[in-house]
Amino acid sequence: MAKITGIRCIRTRRDGSWTIVKVETDQDGLYGLGSASDLYNPEAVVQVIEQLFAPLLIGKDPANIEDLWHTMNMSGYWRNGGIMQTAIGGIDMALWDIKGKEAGLPVYQLLGGASRAAVPCYGHAGGSDIAELKESVHRYLEEGYTVVRCQLGGYGGGGFVRREHANLPVNDWALDAVFDEHAYVNAIADMFEQLRLEFGPGVPFTHDVHEHLSPIKAIQLAKRLEPYGLFFLEDALPPEQIGWYRQLRQQCSTPQAVGELFINPQEWTQLVQERLIDFIRVRVSKAGGISACRKIAALCEAFGVRTAWQEGGENDPVNQAASVHLDMAVWNFGIQEINHFRETELEAFPGHIVRKGGYLYPVDKPGLGIELDEIKAQGLLGEEWRRSAYHSPYPLDRKADGTLVRP
Numbered sequence: 001m002a003k004i005t006g007i008r009c010i011r012t013r014r015d016g017s018w019t020i021v022k023v024e025t026d027q028d029g030l031y032g033l034g035s036a037s038d039l040y041n042p043e044a045v046v047q048v049i050e051q052l053f054a055p056l057l058i059g060k061d062p063a064n065i066e067d068l069w070h071t072m073n074m075s076g077y078w079r080n081g082g083i084m085q086t087a088i089g090g091i092d093m094a095l096w097d098i099k100g101k102e103a104g105l106p107v108y109q110l111l112g113g114a115s116r117a118a119v120p121c122y123g124h125a126g127g128s129d130i131a132e133l134k135e136s137v138h139r140y141l142e143e144g145y146t147v148v149r150c151q152l153g154g155y156g157g158g159g160f161v162r163r164e165h166a167n168l169p170v171n172d173w174a175l176d177a178v179f180d181e182h183a184y185v186n187a188i189a190d191m192f193e194q195l196r197l198e199f200g201p202g203v204p205f206t207h208d209v210h211e212h213l214s215p216i217k218a219i220q221l222a223k224r225l226e227p228y229g230l231f232f233l234e235d236a237l238p239p240e241q242i243g244w245y246r247q248l249r250q251q252c253s254t255p256q257a258v259g260e261l262f263i264n265p266q267e268w269t270q271l272v273q274e275r276l277i278d279f280i281r282v283r284v285s286k287a288g289g290i291s292a293c294r295k296i297a298a299l300c301e302a303f304g305v306r307t308a309w310q311e312g313g314e315n316d317p318v319n320q321a322a323s324v325h326l327d328m329a330v331w332n333f334g335i336q337e338i339n340h341f342r343e344t345e346l347e348a349f350p351g352h353i354v355r356k357g358g359y360l361y362p363v364d365k366p367g368l369g370i371e372l373d374e375i376k377a378q379g380l381l382g383e384e385w386r387r388s389a390y391h392s393p394y395p396l397d398r399k400a401d402g403t404l405v406r407p
Helices: 042-057 065-075 082-103 130-143 181-199 215-228 239-251 265-273 290-302 317-329 343-347 374-380 383-387
Strands: 004-012 018-025 031-035 119-127 147-152 160-162 177-179 205-208 232-234 256-258 354-356 359-361
Touching (some): 004 042, 018 042, 018 082, 031 317, 042 065, 065 082, 065 290, 082 290, 119 317, 130 147, 130 181, 147 181, 181 205, 181 215, 215 232, 215 239, 239 256, 239 265, 290 317, 317 359, 343 374
Parallel strands (some): 119 147, 147 205, 205 232
Antiparallel strands (some): 004 018, 018 031, 119 359, 160 177, 354 359
8 A cells, every 4th residue: 555755846837837746655656746836826835735735645545535635625724715726636636646557547547437539629719900810710720629719819808998099097007008898898799790700600619708897798798799609608707796697697698618716616516506607617726636626527417517627828738637637537528728838848748638630639548647857847947937936926907997807
């Protein structure tokens, strides 16, 4: 019977924003990898793992994943916070990696086996104007993607007004651009009208609101997009306003995907039970790892909700691997968000997930199938990491009067 002998965090990527958890055992060569990356609070997660969880788990049997998950979850008394859940999620992934290696099976086989041959993913098309966006969509379709997310620039794109064109107060807070939700709703509705004229009704499109709208404006946008047949509208409302999904569902049939900011079961349970959403979008590490997400998927299956685990450009290859193993096994899978990594980054993660066209393929090796070359991982760290302690608060948008816009 193996015993946990150590848990440590390995920081990598150019800015040091990736945190890979390595759970080591007393069995020669037996260890597991997990993802505990947090772009905005990386060092806080590291401290929880190394100061709270490592002393708690050393000497324990890594096979008892369920018991260890609950031990970690309750060990700080206050629970279901973003930092704590990310720390738990990273260790949980590593424990599943160990269990797969001990069994000689890929993790998705431990979760019930394959429910599909490969994992469909969607591309992220964008452009500063509609012409650039159309070109981007064409490229993704030519690469073989069957679902494409469409954005006018970054999140909230189409709703930003340059300061020289904005009606600002005399004592404005010197913003380069301000967010106008009325302009945004009009711009996105017009964007999809033009995309349908270009690509016809057959291409499934998604769009990420990123919680920028007030509740009533989110409902108005969802209603205006209904004729364009979206695959889903993502995060139309922030976690603080999820009660509005009842009114949204009553108003229109635009499919809703939500959950990128969810960390507490009370945020998604009622939405699923009342069938107010169509896709759950939590990040595997942020929700507490593979153990938590397989339960979320089971709850969703009972109520006709599909999975669409969140990834995003700042996420790492280990979290992607955990997501894809869940995708392979979960029957009510919907779609997987894609990550794009530099070739040098992938070289540090042998056995990483492979994309061919619009599909993702796990490496058919025991555990998560992914390894970490620690020397190459160290070599990825750039000057912005070496110069000073890592600090990267989320960049917030404001309205013309200075009011913050929820991300």
